[in-house]
Amino acid sequence: MQFGIFSVSDITRDPVSGRTPSEAERIDAIVKIAVKAEEVGLDAFAIGEHHNPPFFSSSPTTLLAHIAALTERLVLTTATTLITTNDPVRIAEEYAMLQHLAKGRMDLMLGRGNTAPVYPWFGQDIRQGLAIALENYNLLHRLWREDVVDWEGQFRTPLQGFTATPRPLDDVPPFVWHGSIRTPEIAEQAAFYGNGYFANHIFWPTSHSKRLIDFYRQRFEHYGHGTRKQAIVGVGGQAYIAKRSQDAVKEFRPYFDEAPVYGHGPSLEEFTKGTPLTVGSPQEVIDKTLTFHDAFGDYQRQMFLIDHAGMPLGMVLDQLELLGGEVVPVLRKELASRRDPESADAPTHAGLVQAKYGDGPARQPSPNANRGDNVTGASPYQDGDVEAEYPAIG
Amino acid sequence: MNDQHTTGAEPFRLAVVSGGTSDPSSTRMLADRIASRVGALAGERGGAVAVDVIDLRGLASEITTAIVSQLMGPKMTRAIEVLGRADGVVASAPVYKAAPSGLFSSFFHVLDNDLLIAKPVILAATAGTARHALVVDEQMRSLFAYLRTMTVPTSVFAATEDWNSSELGERIGRAAIELLLLMESGFAEQVRSESWKHYQHEYGSAGGTELDIDLGTDLMRLATGGAAPPRRKE
Known part of the structure; x- marks a missing residue:
């Protein structure tokens, strides 16, 4: 079970001081918050993505790569990466690059975005949002698994002989x-x-979230990835903690x-x-979070929203002390004692490497020399199955 | 004809929604007169009616909360349950500034679009002057058309001068029998059982009861690696 925090990246007036931080201040603050999250023993930090004020996070991979360089254990992730208005090719490239720089300490969460005016800025239409999200992920999935992709869909220009670089880490x-x-x-x-x-x-009662979590578990088993209990579930929540x-x-x-x-x-x-919001003592936050486990069963990641609504940096850092110092250690112990041995571990790069290669060596692709395109010949990588043969010139 | 109801085994469930804000409120009194007339007519025909009243005054803060945050409070949740299982509805609004009151309209604005599909509804309104008489048919009726209710042909409007007129009683009687016949016919149940999927729904709509997932749609095929259907020309 991983515990972490996720930020929307809102730059909101502090209603107590009346002051709105600058973009520069808030960006500095989010880096401190992420570094602190690791210091207090949390496992994951996630940033949202927005393309309009009053939010700063238009470029999540840049921020996360920076945080990766300042931390050692923290898993860097998103909440969410927009799978609608981003080109899936760019997502494949940017997040693979982040994965290399973070040495695998990253993953990402895909979402649609619900701000209608943002879509046309990126040439899309929110009324097609769900279809775009589904199709774009189908492409993204292949770009990370096939060295050379031919693809045609409804929402982006076709690809012939395209290779997303760098190939994913390992x-x-x-x-x-x-x-x-x-x-x-x-x-x-x-x-x-x-x-x-x-x-x-965050916004609805637990019974509401449970419906689709149960559906997902059932379908995960249907598609043969494992049992329902082995499906991988993450949950967002929010809390404000004080000693009293x-x-x-x-x-x-x-x-x-x-x-x-x-x-x-x-x-x-x-x-x-x-709703799942808890405002209270560490024990109250612990008790409420345990009710999520009662409803959803074993799940792999619990994220908390703690830095929104204009809360100043000092207040957020205090929240992290309490969350990491008093809430999460108890939750780890309680949830470990309730955990079904059959349920899945939280996803990590090391775990995925182990699942793919066992104890064997991971693939480390090196490209062939540039030949101008990927359409003719064979694999652009040296370990491709087929040797490329080129006609002799002269 | 629905035997279950005519044998008196189970009464019709009639939900009364009143937007009146004073106590006693003429809007509520009008709704009550209509509801008791429906009950009396049902009794004459060997049936019975059980009435649940939703007085919007008590829900006012939860209605505004639902509008700004989508959070449904406990009273709203109960009101939605009552409407969801109602066989018929009496919706009664006070007219303010030539429109049904904002409280009344807002309540219906936050309901799921598919909660009331095909349910028989009597629309009623009260006002201080007969000049507001067309508010029911020109404004409230279109709101309920959007909600795809089976709104009865006779609307009931009562201005100050109507309260003591026999014509109001006659209009109430006409509306009541229209509603009762629609309830007896089982129209709503039949539409909902035979044609429910042809209406637009969202997952968890209809007051949280719409939980069927159709795995055979174009979007579901796309979700599982298939191709998107060709885009429609716009």
């Missing part, structure tokens, strides 16, 4: 989570490919009340009752 594609709250097609795609399914368990419950409520309320997504709507009390 020729093992980055692990992919498909994020969805209410779209069975996304859960089905995750199950079909044996990928992970991530339920952003009443302090947590007092400190968090102004941020809750003006939070971009649910501010000026439900009261903090209504929201904590009706």
